[in-house]
Amino acid sequence: MEIFGIPSQALFGQLLIGLINGSFYALLSLGLAVIFGLLNIINFTHGAQYMLGAFVAWLGMTHLGINYWLALLVTPFLVGATGVLIERAMLKQLYKLDHLYGLLLTFGLALIIQGLFRNEFGSSGMPYPVPDVFKGAINTGFMFLPKYRAWVIVASLVVCLATWYVIERTKLGAYLRAATENPSLVQAFGINVPRMITLTYGFGVGLAALAGVMAAPIYQVNPTMGADLIIVVFAVVVIGGMGSIMGAIVTGFGLGLIEGLTKVFYPEASATVIFVIMTIVLLIKPAGLFGTQK
Amino acid sequence: MGSDPSLWLALGLMIAFFALAPIWVYPIFLMKVMCFALFACAFNLLIGFGGLLSFGHAMFLGTAGYAAAHAAKAWAWNPELAILFGTVCATGLSFVVGSLAIRRQGIYFAMITLALAQMIYFFCLQAPFTGGEDGIQAVPRGMLFGLFDLRDNHRMYMLVLAIFLAGFLIVWRVVHSPFGQILKAIREHEDRATSLGYDTDRFKLLAFVISGALAGTAGATKSLVFQLASLTDVHWSMSGEVVLMTLLGGMGTLFGPVVGAAVIVTMQNYLAQLGAWVTVVQGVIFVLCVLAFRRGIIGELAHALKRPL
Numbered sequence: 092m093e094i095f096g097i098p099s100q101a102l103f104g105q106l107l108i109g110l111i112n113g114s115f116y117a118l119l120s121l122g123l124a125v126i127f128g129l130l131n132i133i134n135f136t137h138g139a140q141y142m143l144g145a146f147v148a149w150l151g152m153t154h155l156g157i158n159y160w161l162a163l164l165v166t167p168f169l170v171g172a173t174g175v176l177i178e179r180a181m182l183k184q185l186y187k188l189d190h191l192y193g194l195l196l197t198f199g200l201a202l203i204i205q206g207l208f209r210n211e212f213g214s215s216g217m218p219y220p221v222p223d224v225f226k227g228a229i230n231t232g233f234m235f236l237p238k239y240r241a242w243v244i245v246a247s248l249v250v251c252l253a254t255w256y257v258i259e260r261t262k263l264g265a266y267l268r269a270a271t272e273n274p275s276l277v278q279a280f281g282i283n284v285p286r287m288i289t290l291t292y293g294f295g296v297g298l299a300a301l302a303g304v305m306a307a308p309i310y311q312v313n314p315t316m317g318a319d320l321i322i323v324v325f326a327v328v329v330i331g332g333m334g335s336i337m338g339a340i341v342t343g344f345g346l347g348l349i350e351g352l353t354k355v356f357y358p359e360a361s362a363t364v365i366f367v368i369m370t371i372v373l374l375i376k377p378a379g380l381f382g383t384q385k
Numbered sequence: 386m387g388s389d390p391s392l393w394l395a396l397g398l399m400i401a402f403f404a405l406a407p408i409w410v411y412p413i414f415l416m417k418v419m420c421f422a423l424f425a426c427a428f429n430l431l432i433g434f435g436g437l438l439s440f441g442h443a444m445f446l447g448t449a450g451y452a453a454a455h456a457a458k459a460w461a462w463n464p465e466l467a468i469l470f471g472t473v474c475a476t477g478l479s480f481v482v483g484s485l486a487i488r489r490q491g492i493y494f495a496m497i498t499l500a501l502a503q504m505i506y507f508f509c510l511q512a513p514f515t516g517g518e519d520g521i522q523a524v525p526r527g528m529l530f531g532l533f534d535l536r537d538n539h540r541m542y543m544l545v546l547a548i549f550l551a552g553f554l555i556v557w558r559v560v561h562s563p564f565g566q567i568l569k570a571i572r573e574h575e576d577r578a579t580s581l582g583y584d585t586d587r588f589k590l591l592a593f594v595i596s597g598a599l600a601g602t603a604g605a606t607k608s609l610v611f612q613l614a615s616l617t618d619v620h621w622s623m624s625g626e627v628v629l630m631t632l633l634g635g636m637g638t639l640f641g642p643v644v645g646a647a648v649i650v651t652m653q654n655y656l657a658q659l660g661a662w663v664t665v666v667q668g669v670i671f672v673l674c675v676l677a678f679r680r681g682i683i684g685e686l687a688h689a690l691k692r693p694l
Contacts, residue, residue, distance in 0.1 A: 133492045181676060190492050191438045192675050195632065198625060199671025206664030319503075322621060326500040329493060359511060366504035370485055373497065377488040 097355055103234040105351045111240055111309065113347015114247035115141075115302050119324045120331065120339045121251055122298035125258070127333050128271045129291045132182060132193030137324070138317030139204040140296045143170050144303020146208065149219050149312045159222040159308070166304045167297035174296030178289045201318075208314035216311020243305050250301065251340045258336050267291065326369045332382015342380060391692040392557075395640050403546055412542045413610065418650050419549040420607040425630040425642030426556045427599035432628075433637030434560055435592045436572030437487075440495040441502025442600055442627050444482070447619030448505060449475040449601030454521040454614035455514055464527045464535055468548070468605040475601020476594060478505075483593030487586055490575070499621060506619045520615030524608055541610060548606050552599050557639055559595060568592055600627075622664075629667055632674045635681030640694050644682050 095102075119137060126134045134140075147166045151157035157165070177200065185192050225239035258264035270277040270284050278284040303317070310316055331342030346365050353364040360367070372380060406415055424446055431437045453471030456462040462470065486497045509515045516522070526535035535541045559565050570578045571585050578585050608614040617623060626649065634645025649667075656663045674681065680688055687694040 127492075133496065181672070184676060188679075189436075191432075191495065192679070194438070194440075194492060194495055195628065196672055196675040198628075199668040199675065202625070202664050202668030202671065204668075206661045206668060209661035209664070318621075322499055322503045325496040326503075329489070329496050329500065362507040362511075363504045366500050366507075369497070369500055373485050373488050 095356075100234055102355055105355045106348060107234075107236065107240060107351070108354070109348045109351020110244050110344065111347070112350060113344040114244050115306060115320070115343075116324055116327045116347050117251050117340045117343025118247050118298055118302040118305075119320070120327045120343050121254055121336065122295035122302075123324065123328055124331075124333045124336060124339045125254070125298075126292055126295035129267065129288055130178075130182065130186070130193070131190050132185070132197065133190075133325075134292075134295065135194055135197035135321065136177070136200045136204065137197075137295075137299050138319075138321030139201040140170055140174065140299040140317070141303040141306070141320065142208065142314060142317040143173070143204065144300030145219070145307040145310075145312045145316060146212075146303075146314075147300070148304040148307050149217055152219065159304075163301070163304050167301045170300035170303075171293040171297030175289055175293040177296075178292040182292065183285075183289075201321075205314050205318060212314055214313060214315065216313040216316075219307035219312055221308045239308055243309065246305065247302070248344075250298070251343075254298070255336045255340065323365055326365050330365075330369050330372045330379060332379025334379075334383050335381040338379075338381025389693050391690065391694060392639065395694055396557075399640065399643065400550065403549070407539070407542055412538045414650075414654065416542060416545045416610045417607070418647050419545050420603050420610060421627075421630065421646040421650055422643040423549050423552045423606075424600050424603040425627050425634065425646045426553055426639075427596045427603065428627045429631045429636060429638075429642040430556050430559060430599070431592055431596045432631060433641075434565060434572065435568045435589060437589060437593065438495045438628070439486070439498040439593070439596070439624075440628065441482070441498035441500075441505075441621070441624050442596075443619050443621065443623035444502040444505040445475040445479055445597040445600035446604035446607070446623065446627075447509060447614070447616075448478055449604035450608035450614040450618050451509060451515050451521065453605035454524040454608040457527055457609065458521060458524050459514070461525075462527075463531060464529050464544070464609055467527070467609065468602065471605025471608070472598055472601045475604065476598040479594045479597020479601070480590070483590045483597065487589045487593065499624065502619070502624055503621060506616070506621070509616060509619050515614070515616075518616065520613055521608075522613055524612040524614065526609050526612065535609070545606055545610060548602060552602055553639075553643070555595075555599065559592075560639065564588070564591070626667070629671055629674075631681075633670060633681055635684030635687070635694075638681070638683040638687055638694050641681050641683035648682070 119141060123134055123137055126132060144166050147169055148162035151162050181196060182193060185196060221239045225242050228235040228237045229241070258267060266277065266282055267287065270287055274284050327342055327346055330346065331338045346368065349368065350361060350364055354361040403415065403419065428439065428442050431439055449471035452474040453467040456470045457464060457467040482498065482501050485501065486494050489497060510517060526541060528534055529544060533540050535544065567578065567583055567588055571588055575585055604618060630645035630649045631642045633648060634643065635641025652666065653663055656666060683694050
């Protein structure tokens with residue numbers, strides 16, 4: 092079977108890879124958007140924290156025999172805790188300054204983390220096995236769907252939507268949104284805003300680590316796995332605009348799909364297509380697809 | 386150029402240093418310092434005086450490097466024309482990138498420049514004339530104006546010194562011009578500058594283009610000095626390095642970027658065999674500068690002396 096002269100197996104295969112990449116774009120840009128909303132900081136360390144997630148899972152497996160499920164559960168909290176420490180020790184001091192300092196500090200932290208891991212583990216990738224339950228593939232009739240990849244798409248979709256629900260539909264989320272708008276007023280109502288900021292950063296970092304664990308069996312675990320990814324995620328964030336949680340999710344998955352399609356129809360452009368789309372969006376709607384410009 | 390005498394004194398010291406230093410120090414190393422110093426001065430014009438953080442300045446350095454190397458090698462152009470060609474390419478690119486990036490402010494500006502620089506990186510990786518992973522190697526330095534053979538390191542040094550000083554004085558002149566004053570006004574309070582009747586986008590764009598052009602001159606010169614144009618110069622880590630040089634030396638000071646570039650290049654020279662530790666040390670300097678040393682070396686000095694530097 093062929094679609095537009097492309098074998099359907101190849102087309103759907105690339106679309107699947109696109110959806111997988113899109114899952115990670117969505118998870119990471121969601122974390123960036125949540126952090127930016129409350130802290131007004133672009134977390135450049137996000138890519139390094141994604142890498143940390145994958146490494147903690149890998150180290151846990153090789154040294155302590157921790158399986159995938161436990162890693163999936165524990166890693167976000169461990170890495171999130173390091174995030175809490177970073178926020179308490181460093182980021183906290185920058186809130187009164189220009190936002191750019193937050194970017195510079197987190198960039199420096201990313202260099203440190205990635206450099207240390209490169210020293211320790213070199214640049215080659217470490218394999219992480221697919222958990223037994225998800226070995227093999229399902230034949231859907233039009234293509235073979237590896238079970239693990241299906242799981243990643245479903246799981247990240249669930250995590251994204253749950254985050255959206257908590258922020259947009261619960262009382263906690265309402266506090267969070269209120270603190271984004273006017274932190275001092277929310278503080279005056281007796282809500283501990285500084286603690287909320289700390290936990291928000293921890294949560295965003297935890298999301299990045301979760302994405303890292305899920306990515307470990309798909310991509311090789313290596314110290315630079317987050318470095319280039321984070322730049323693409325920045326472009327995703329510029330395209331979507333950081334005002335909207337749902338916007339970040341939709342843009343993430345959508346751009347992953349577009350990237351997948353580009354790999355089928357014009358592979359030379361697959362590395363740059365997201366940046367090209369960013370350029371077009373900037374020309375047409377500078378605030379981003381879901382953003383509002385102040 | 387009416388400005389504080391301390392600036393003139395510092396300028397005299399800097400010229401004396403770069404004129405005498407090759408007696409004791411390896412000239413290639415000094416030329417590297419001057420290329421990066423010009424690069425950092427160009428970057429500082431944006432961040433220090435316009436408040437615009439470009440996180441993709443390597444694209445101008447690298448693009449101009451490739452353009453000059455290609456002109457010198459494939460078309461056998463004279464070095465002055467090759468450097469001019471590199472600068473023109475960077476100028477054109479910075480006009481396009483600047484027009485896009487100034488559509489958003491603050492943190493988005495940084496992310497957009499970074500993303501566009503990554504696009505240029507992939508372009509350089511795939512384009513046929515850049516030589517992919519190998520880069521353009523064995524670029525001939527050629528005969529300056531058809532007269533002076535630049536294979537001689539000392540002649541090359543004179544050329545690099547002249548280019549660096551010219552670029553530095555352009556930045557100096559721009560900073561002290563009415564245009565520079567308006568740029569600072571935009572940095573301090575963009576809405577107020579708008580309300581005074583200034584079309585701030587045009588000023589920001591012009592600052593971006595001047596900065597991109599000078600970064601391009603630095604990149605083109607660098608590719609002739611090392612006879613190499615490679616992907617390193619367009620990679621995002623290079624964009625990070627120029628931020629680091631400027632931050633460490635002192636954002637918004639005239640001489641800070643020069644000192645910052647000298648310190649970072651020296652450090653890389655000494656730590657080169659330690660591999661990824663260079664990255665770690667750079668990261669640590671970033672963190673320390675942001676947390677405790679935001680004025681930078683020259684900024685602190687200027688603060689202590691209560692004089693502009």
